[in-house]
Amino acid sequence: MTVKTRFAPSPTGYLHVGGARTALYSWLYAKNQGGEFVLRIEDTDVERSTQEAVDAILEGMTWMGLDWDEGPYYQTHRYERYNEAVEQLLADGKAYKCYASKELLDEIRAEQEANKEMARYDANHPKIKAVNDAAKDGDPCVVRFRNPKEGSVIFDDQIRGRIEISNSQLDDLIIRRTDGSPTYNFCVVVDDWDMGITHVIRGEDHINNTPRQINIYEALGASVPTFAHCAMILGDDGAKLSKRHGAVSVMQYRDQGYLPEALMNYLVRLGWGHGDQEIFTPEEMVKFFDLHDISKSASAFNTEKLQWLNNHYIKTLDADYVAKHLEWHFSDQGINKETGPALADVVRLVGERTNTLVELAQQSRYFYEDFSEFDEKAAKKHLRGVAKAPLELALSKIEALSSSDWTTENLHQVIEAVCTELEVGMGKVGMPLRVAATGAGQSPSVDAVMQLIGKERMIQRIKLALDYIAKREANAQ
Template identity: 70%
Template sequence: MNVKTRFAPSPTGFLHVGGARTAFYSWLYAKHTGGKFVLRIEDTDIERCTQEAINAIIEGMQWLNLEWDEGPYYQTKRFDRYNAVVEQLLAENKAYKCYASKELLNEIRKEQIAFGTKPRYDAYHPRVIAANTEATESSLFCVRFRNPKEGSVVFNDKIRGHITVANSELDDLIIRRTDGTPTYNFCVVVDDWDMKITQVVRGEDHINNTPRQINIYKAIGAPLPEFAHCSMILGDDGTKLSKRHGAVSVMQYRDEGYLPQAVLNYLIRLGWSYGDQEIFSLEEMISLFSLEAVSKSASAFDADKLLWLNNHYIRSLEPKYIAKYLQWHLDKKEINTSNGPVITDVIQLVGERCNTLIELAEQSRYFYQDFENFEDFETDAAKTYLQPAAKEALELALNKVKTLHSWTTENLHTVIVDICNELELAMSKVGMPLRVAVTRQSQSPSVDAVMMLVGKTRVITRIEQALTFISQYEVQ
């Protein structure tokens, strides 16, 4: 069997965490089996679907590097195909025209609720029969699928196991509305048939749709795909994941400084496991993933765990990979890296201390930005370390770096050690004033390595600025 999976979002909003996990599981299964992955935009709900949401979904998929082999297909461009199948079903008496108005059906539903019966469409209700009998050629009608009345729908879900639903529990669903547009449950089946989808991976909220769709597959003579319904993702408080948990869209995680690799590693663990292993390369994810290993229990979203993973990947991934995603944040902060050290060298030096790319971008600033005002100093750091007592050490440092011919980390370290020895000072009494002078802050990697990347010209200028700051401090 040639495996073919699909991700088929409705573009009524952004690509959220649950949708991204579904897309990733579908993508992984296709990659694991050497199959193909299809992106399909299910935009039949014309009133609610927007181009903005379509763009956001595609942008989210691209940011996660979930490339599709086919698509994106759009259901709104396939109406002729759907209508042809509707007409086929009408001709075979597997579907029928229903003239009962929405208002009439709402009245019947209220009656059913009042009598304690299950509210549902009833083709044999006297008022529905009367509406169909009294209809004229100009009367509005929808088309309903003639669902089997006997027997059961039985299928084996790859995640949830054996599922049986009696046909008596299913009503005759609408497959084409009164305005002529086809409906979701019908379009999905035709699409999966035409696109030769073999595995349908989606959220558990679609379980109720599956028996209805299976009956349509059978009615049109389409082969049944395998189904796998993923459980929902809960917030850390056990309630349904929502905006208050920070889950707005996948692109929000880009905006907050997460790497796609970290997000993918986190998503795969929201319902799937391989022993006690927490960190997986993409190659390992593809090699080890299986739908049978996906849990049918709900998963809890842990923001701290995602942050931990992000720090791990910032520390361990190739700087070139990180630079690709860091650049977006650097541009947003208007940090121009064209006049300064190679950004991958900065990432290697600073990255270990950063949990997010936002932090990494901010920590990269002093390697590229020229400071002009004393306001650029971190206030507490300047008050603590740029006092008159630091003046002698900084003056000696200035003289030594000006005459330093070979600008290397090792030679700069030697300069600092020599200053400590000559002035009989502890390393902190020299290193900390230098750090604040060069970086404008009290926290940074080893100051000799920082000075090496900042460069000789900028280091000299910044030490001179620090001495000017101390002079003004003395005057006060």
């Protein structure tokens, strides 16, 4: 048997974190078992489904690297097949037409609640029976599945263990509406049957749907898949994850500067683990993934942990690869990458100090854009009269360097030479140069920063710093 999993989102919104984790688990299990992963768009809720949401789901899946072997299939393209299956159940006596109006059903439900009875549909209720007996062909009706009245539905959930639901708790659900459109629970079953899905991995909010769907699988003569229901994801405050906790959509994490590897690694650990290992390559995830290692308990989303992982991947992934993702943030922040060093060189130098690509872009701006003012606090501390001589001597030595000599090593020697000649410590030279180079008081190693900024820009910026010192001295007189 070829293992086949599926991810089946409804395009009524973006690909959210919970859905992305479900997709990841389904993808990993298929890969682990040498099987296939199917993408299906469950768009039967026509009023709420949008093409924008479909595009966002596909974009999020692609960004995370969750490639699918089949699909995307769209339920709205399969109505003919669903109706064929409905007619099969009608012919077999496993479904029936119901002509009771919504108003009548609401009236009956109110009576049941008033009598403290379980509010549920009952085909044998006298009022419903009377309406159905009096109906004529062509009258508006729904089609209901004839759910078994005896026994129980029992299934072994791969995460939660044995689950048993009595059929007496399940009513005859609608499988085709009055307008002829099929309903969610029915479409899912027919799709899984036709697509050969062997394992259904989804959120715990679907547990109540599972016994109803199992009965429909069996009524159709279809194989019943193996089920695994994942616990929900909570915010760091213990409440259900929502917009108030920050980003919820996968692409929001892209926008906030996270690499797909970091989000994938973080999501796989939100409920699954392999010993004490925290960091996994995609290959390791595939190799070690097992449904039985998924926790039954809800997981809390921790942004600090995600940032830690993101910093790890910024530092350790190939700089050229990280640079491709950084390009988007340069464009988003209006920084022209053509006016400075190669992005990969900036990633190697600045990446270690940043948790997100947004920060990396922000902290790299001075490599690509000139400035006319310095950070007030940094300039006040480091661009004083005492810095004039070190900056002037450094300027003369920098101007003497040829283009071929413009290396980090030679610039480091320039700084050391200035320190030696003026008999001052490294900080008395390095800090004024850092402020001159970047406009601020913090940066990676100043010799490496100067090398990436380039000779002409450094000369211009040191002169700007000397002008600042001159004006400051003039104003003090």
